Amino acid sequence: MTLELQIWMLLGSLVYLGIIFWMLKTKRLSVRFSIVWLFSAFALVLFAAVPYVVYVLRDILDIQMPSNLVFAMTIGFMLLILLSLSAAVTEFADRIKRLTQTIAILEKRVRELENQSHQDNH
């Protein structure tokens, strides 16, 4: 890997990490969902700063190009993040469903109470 590429990669991954921290600080991202993102950012920074790690991993896994390892890991992270997002959506859908049902039941009670007090007043 050339020094230029390494510098650009380091810069890019640091900016990525910075964006995540900024989003966390300004509460645009909840800590709960940030863990897997932070993890991926740290991994990228580590790979850019110490490419030796990638070379060792490449040798262990017997992958021809070190870049392929980075790509494969990136895709792995993306799958993980997408899955966690689907899980989050499922949870929210569940909560919204419960809320909708509870509101409907409460609305019926309010409607009946209003009708009752309306009749009492006359």
Next chain:
Amino acid sequence: MKILVIIPCYNEQDTILDTVQALKSYCPEVDCIVINDCSTDRSEEILRQNNIPFLSLPCNLGIGGGVQAGYLYAKEQGYDITIQMDGDGQHDPAYLRQVLQPLLDGQADMVIGSRFLEKKGFQTSFARRMGIRLLSFLIWILTGKQVLDVTSGYRACNKALTHFYANSYAQDYPEPEAIIAAVLNGFTVKEVPVEMKERQGGTSSIRALSSVYYMIKVTIALVVYRLILAGKGGRSA
């Protein structure tokens, strides 16, 4: 014995009043509640004007979430038996007692009104019958329980199953999934013959164009459902 009839309603302005009135005349002793799942037509207005008890969902949940709202209501109000019935005039309230009887006798936890047991009345299209037969076969493989009319929305549940459904009810393909959930959790399911009519209005939640897609999705959903429930058993919920 407190009995509640849940009638899910999505854009059924032409049939909902007839359905409720027919129910009242056949079985005046049962309570009914219409679940208005965010209808965009005059359904809610009709319910309001005619003093029919209804729940109005603030956002559209689909048939699963809507029916579950009914079960939740039944649980809160302490109903002993909950019956589900379509609001489009397909289900004849004249059969309500037949559907109820096995529950009153304690023979079953859930009774499904089946149009295929005696093959009377409207039998739906050939393609749909095949689809239902396939799902029925699938449920038999997955649970060992034979149910002929797996997509029938005419069903009655006792108190235990009402509480179970209030807590967890399938959202995506509720009719067949609810059967699997009931059987796998140790509830007994029984079918009784009923006659169904052709729907008088509205559209089926299972549309013709997407029926193949529906079949594939339901098949996968049912198999997945069986897998995640494997080994649970017992009335745990």
